[in-house]
Amino acid sequence: MAGSATILTELTKRKSPHGRVMAVSMMKDEAAYLLEWVAHHLAVGFTDILVYTNDCSDGTVEMLQRLEELGLCYHRENVIPEGHKPQPSALNHAQAEPLVQSADWVLVFDADEFLAISHPSGTLDGMITDAVNRGANGVVITWRIFGSGGVVDWSRAPVTEQYLRAAPHHDSLAFHEARLATLKSNPSFKQIIASLRAAHETPYSALSSVLFTQPLPPVARDMVAQLRAGGHSDREIAQMIAQSPLIAAKEAEIDAADAAFYRGLGLTPIRTSPE
Structure with missing residues (x-):
């Protein structure tokens, strides 16, 4: 019993000087990776x-229920709802969730995304403290794209x-420069951002037309259709696309063009953490 008590004590959720710092995610069949994902994000400071x-x-589900029983x-x-996709549905539920509404800081991300703290403090609290001291009430976190790394077996x-x-790092910045340029080109973008700032209650569903504006290039759509017709799962298809030199070349071409356009507007990415 003493050993079990020690383990539970070590697993007790932490407190932050910034209040409730919440991670929100949506998952389906992630049991093999769930414990690592939860442990990682408790460790970095959520x-x-x-x-x-x-x-x-x-x-x-059973693993998450047990983790909830443990208070983790x-x-x-x-x-x-019928006609909706899983991710927007979860975001709608999260917006109405009292835990989210009472949170001081919220990050929404997927089960295959792990937050890496590049701030000099090495902690989520340190990064938030720095942001608050600079007068910010939010932090932009860019993806860093990982490939297969030569891993072929589970x-x-x-x-x-x-x-x-x-x-x-510069490739990740280019990707987000391209996304921001695409968002800015949407006629509704400024209006939705203005309403967010004014009311802080714009439904996530109203954001979907702005936030999900990057369709797959035609060559990728054709590839997906062929792979699905061949019986491949979405996970297998995603892995194949990620490893495709053709797709990588097309994405690099698009990123370069969008980044050039973005810089042509006189806007340059600001690096807030060391390389």
């Missing part, structure tokens, strides 16, 4: 973790120990 699930068959995270069912090893090769 005080609360909320996970929505739908149609799981691999024990993800919260689990909610993602009830998806392994029990942690994801963060298997996949160690990634795009250079």
